[in-house]
Amino acid sequence: MTLRIAEIFGPTIQGEGALIGEPTVFIRAGGCDYRCSWCDSMHAVDSAYRHAWTPLSDNAVWDQVRDLSGGRPLTVSISGGNPAIQDFSGVIALGKAEGYRFACETQGSIAKPWFAELDTLVLSPKPPSSGETVDWAAFENCLTAAKGCRNIVLKIVIFDDADYAWAQQVAKNHPDLPLYLQPGNPEVDPNQPVDLQVTTDRLLWLIEKVTGDGWFTPRVLPQLHVLVWGNKRGV
């Protein structure tokens, strides 16, 4: 299998969601079926960057992950873009044979059999502010494909009140999935610094909404990597 890879980097820590703080090597797949208005990884999404996506075999991908991690098993996060466009079953099999764990983050628009091989599947359906519309039948197919994965979670990015109301409805429809809410980051220019106060103020806004409403099921988390590194890539 030849994969289109935007970047492989780490070890660093997972900056968001269910595995926040966990030492991780990231495999960022190139290509996406979405064009979210506020995408923070356009270099792995827009075809204009396609020349920078390296075609790599399963073994070549795995060799890089092994080298970066010094052969010490850790969590490997497959992200993108939408990694579900491609077939990561070979990479997962190579890694699991050496004791590594795998997480994948996808919007839930494309189901893949290899979801069932993951330790953690993060489904992050995109709220109205993204400009995308969720295909809920496809989302359900992802849940079905992931049967056997012991940790399936929802992560929703919240930019505004409409996103928040939408997330409440999604939570109502999927009460069995642990839910992580994350304030949206409007400052995604990799060449511009991030204002820490703006970032923490947005977290405060979301915390106050959730606790003020007595909505106690989601966890509210920031993007740690943005707090620590701003929009720098490869960390």
Added chain:
Amino acid sequence: MTLRIAEIFGPTIQGEGALIGEPTVFIRAGGCDYRCSWCDSMHAVDSAYRHAWTPLSDNAVWDQVRDLSGGRPLTVSISGGNPAIQDFSGVIALGKAEGYRFACETQGSIAKPWFAELDTLVLSPKPPSSGETVDWAAFENCLTAAKGCRNIVLKIVIFDDADYAWAQQVAKNHPDLPLYLQPGNPEVDPNQPVDLQVTTDRLLWLIEKVTGDGWFTPRVLPQLHVLVWGNKRGV
């Protein structure tokens, strides 16, 4: 049972460790058998503040938690000071009967039978920079008392290289306990603002140590409440 309570506040989110981001009401017990040099909750530790610790019955404590949470079950975190000085079994029984979940955070110096009734027990043995010395026999007694609690985790605050080396040894002695590392916060004056850049730089320092050493078992997390609220109390 009459309890000495420094404060009851929330709902807010849990700022650190295994339940980071989780909507929580905090019960902060008054009194502590430790005097950590960098304690960030001295108002619940030092006897000089004892006049501000309210004697409350189990029912009075529980009434406050129920009021704050609007009667909607959530996670209640019992912290301090060292809450293990006192008997929280009555409060836990009242809350569990109404569907609430309980976490407790303690240094692990005093074992209590009610540890077994918790959903989460956070044991945070104090590193050398605290000026305290851990009694590991007492710590083991805490683990024994907590048998039946499904989520027992370790949290260690790291101020310097000596703390870090100490944490590695603790991890080696307790490989089965999930470990959370947290950079120490040297800015604990409630009347002084926190420098966000200093706080995130300390997180970066700890992330780089852990990933640079290929130590992939602990999660590295900041104190979100410090990022959002500084040293303000009651949030």
